[in-house]
Amino acid sequence: MENLSSQLKTGKFVIVREDDVSFLCIPAELVTAEKINFIMRNCDEIRISLPWNKISSLGLNKFYHFNGNQIPIDPRKEKISAEERAEFIKKIVSSDLSISEIKVPGRIFVEETKEMGVLERPGIAEACSDLSRLSGFGTFAVYAPLLNPEGEVADHTYTEKFARNFSIPVISIKELIEFRLKTEKIVERVVEATIPTKFYGTFKAIGYRSPMGEILVLVKGDVSSEKVLVRIHSECLTGDVLHSLRCDCGEQLESALKMIDREGRGVMIYMRGHEGRGIGLINKLLTYNLQEKGIDTVDANIKLGFPPDMRSYGISAQILMDLGVRSIRLLTNNPLKIEELAKYGFEVKREAIEVEPTEINFTYLKTKRDRMGHFLCIND
Numbered sequence: 001m002e003n004l005s006s007q008l009k010t011g012k013f014v015i016v017r018e019d020d021v022s023f024l025c026i027p028a029e030l031v032t033a034e035k036i037n038f039i040m041r042n043c044d045e046i047r048i049s050l051p052w053n054k055i056s057s058l059g060l061n062k063f064y065h066f067n068g069n070q071i072p073i074d075p076r077k078e079k080i081s082a083e084e085r086a087e088f089i090k091k092i093v094s095s096d097l098s099i100s101e102i103k104v105p106g107r108i109f110v111e112e113t114k115e116m117g118v119l120e121r122p123g124i125a126e127a128c129s130d131l132s133r134l135s136g137f138g139t140f141a142v143y144a145p146l147l148n149p150e151g152e153v154a155d156h157t158y159t160e161k162f163a164r165n166f167s168i169p170v171i172s173i174k175e176l177i178e179f180r181l182k183t184e185k186i187v188e189r190v191v192e193a194t195i196p197t198k199f200y201g202t203f204k205a206i207g208y209r210s211p212m213g214e215i216l217v218l219v220k221g222d223v224s225s226e227k228v229l230v231r232i233h234s235e236c237l238t239g240d241v242l243h244s245l246r247c248d249c250g251e252q253l254e255s256a257l258k259m260i261d262r263e264g265r266g267v268m269i270y271m272r273g274h275e276g277r278g279i280g281l282i283n284k285l286l287t288y289n290l291q292e293k294g295i296d297t298v299d300a301n302i303k304l305g306f307p308p309d310m311r312s313y314g315i316s317a318q319i320l321m322d323l324g325v326r327s328i329r330l331l332t333n334n335p336l337k338i339e340e341l342a343k344y345g346f347e348v349k350r351e352a353i354e355v356e357p358t359e360i361n362f363t364y365l366k367t368k369r370d371r372m373g374h375f376l377c378i379n380d
Helices: 002-009 033-042 052-057 082-094 124-134 156-165 173-183 237-241 249-263 281-291 297-303 314-323 335-343 362-372
Strands: 014-018 021-027 046-051 073-075 102-113 141-145 170-172 188-197 201-210 213-220 228-234 266-271 327-331 347-351
Touching (some): 021 033, 033 046, 046 052, 046 082, 046 124, 082 102, 124 141, 213 249, 213 314, 266 314, 314 335, 327 335
Antiparallel strands (some): 073 102, 188 201, 213 266
């Protein structure tokens, strides 16, 4: 890690691997015309990672389009030099930028990154932001996927050759996660108590502190063995408490607790901060208002200036590690949960947790299936 940090501090690139794709990465503060030219000669599109508060404060969330993907931006000029792109990126980082200075479409994709980095979400944006921060800069990075001379995504063989030729160190997201897990901890186990429930039996309740707030975890039985039944449940006040018919959240929570009770062992993590797929209660109610006008749940988020889903599961992963759980039967219909937990090294098998759709939530569930890829068996 010291080699990587010293490389970045001197304004040189590192390469970050994510599965079968490799990315050139540099702190955004150090971008120059020379660096932009090097990226454009060897890579696909330019990306800049920014936390959501920076994206929204600059108004860059206005440039979301279909399915929440972002329109690339550029300075508002006809012909744009590498120097002008580099200065444009620095203006984004310093917040010295107005909407009137932005042209769409351009060549720079703005990517949202989680503030806790790869320990909150194991993505390329987070990895590049972490490397920038660990090297003494802000959590802003410029990165781009490496291509081979034929214009195809670079494989590992070409990446290794390229790295040797230009003396660029290489790190994988997995290696970065392992390093941060050894040196940092972003969840704290605070208290344990017994909670007897009316319908789901008795659980051990564990309270954790995290950057997302206070997290409640219910544990039943011995969870140190393999194939533990786990539910990571996103907070939903309207569904969990008021039993709203607009979603399936409350019924999923009840089903999960009953399944864990029947099995005699398992874990339920109640994720605070996940309300409305991460946009909060008031914004969720605003999306309800839009849905009543015929806009589906995905486009409602986008219309308010949010991605379709802002949740991440790194904090849940750290809680499971703290509990000694490594092999999971995950109660979920959401493929994103499975993918993220697998990147943290968990052995994950999915257990379906579907509820019977109603006339009121049918369209909502169908949208989750068709536009967000959820595993739902719904009769059209």
